[in-house]
Amino acid sequence: MATRAFLKYLNGQPDLRKLKLVVYGGIGVYVWSNTFYSVQGGHRAILFNRLSGVKDKVYGEGMHIRWPFLEKPIHYEIRAQPHLIESISGTRDLQTVKVVIRILSRPIAPNLPEIYRTVGHDYDERVMPSVVQEAIKTVIARYNVSELVTQRNKVSEEIWDVLKKRAMMFKITLDDVSLIHVSFGTEFTTAVEAKQVAAQEVERVKxxxxxxxxxxKSVIIRAEGEAKSAELIGTAMESNPSFITLRQIEAAKEIAHTVAEGENKVYRCSSDLLLNLRKH
Known part of the structure; x- marks a missing residue:
């Protein structure tokens, strides 16, 4: 609506006056846009003065005023930002380990002017990779490969402690450090696989x-049982002659039961049923 009213106003003015209004209006808009600036949520700003350098004041969220043409706002995000950093390090037992670590870092807001003076606006790209690499190599060198597997949480905590101290030197704070991946060299992996195969072979042989x-043991027990059974049968036959007759009857009953359960009819003589055994 304001633009339409302004254009309508210009249409009723002489050409020279129109030109002046356009020029002055453009200058006014430019000056206005270079006088006021806003800071978004989760951000902070500092001012760089072309005459005196970086000011020490940190500006919070909202609208602020600056000297046009002389001062330039520099915005920083103060919310924690994730970074994935990969490192290849050596263990105490001289094995090569590949580590991937995730960190959440953010600048300390009151120290933004100092951060800008020392490492610049892209502090996370300049500082964090080198600091993380140094911390990982320092901690990994204290452990051998097996300890990295069994004491992973402890390793992660030590890396965090070293990182916090180093990052604080650059006015950066860490909200979280996680060791998300650890892989070992080809030689170690091959040795582990060979050890597993050997262990499985030992278990198989065992x-x-x-x-x-x-x-x-089963054969011995069975043989002892059969010998004992034969001994008992011999003793029974010697002490009681009718024992053999009882065994004949039991055998005949078993044969008769088997024949009766069959689908075909079978006629057998008594000799096949062991009923004609004679005593000698």
Missing amino acids: FVVEKAEQDK
């Missing part, structure tokens, strides 16, 4: 030996 021992 099982075969134990099975053979059990089979041996």
Whole structure:
């Protein structure tokens, strides 16, 4: 609406006056846009003065005033930003380890002027990779490969402690540090696989030996049982002649039951049923 009213006003003015109004209006808009600036949520701003340099004041969210043409706002996001950093390090037992670490970092708001003076606006790209690499190599060198696997949480905490101290030197704070991936060199992986295969082979041989021992015991027990049974049968036959007759009857009953359960009819003589055994 304001633009339309302004254009309508210009249409009723002489050409020279129109030109002046356009020029003055453009200058006014330019000056206005270079006088006021806003800071978005989750951000802070500092002012760089072309005559005196960076000011020490930090500006919060909202609208602010600056000297046009002389001062330039520099915005920083103060919310925690994630970074994934990869490092190849050596362990205490001289093995190569590949580590991927995730960190959440943010600048300390009151120290933004100092951060800008020392490392610039892109502090996270300049500082964090080198600081993280140094911390990872320092901590990983204290452990051997097996300890990295069994004490992963402890390793992550130590990296965090070292990183916090180093980052604080650059006025950066860390909200979280996580060790998300650890992989080992080809030689170590091959050695682990060979060890697993050897362990499985040992277990297999152990099982075969134990099975053979059990089979041996079973054969001995069965032989002892059969010998004892034969001994008892011999004793029974000597002490009681009718024992053999009882065994004949039991055998005949078993044969008769088997024949009766069959689908075909079978006629057998008594000799096949062991009923004609004679005593000698």
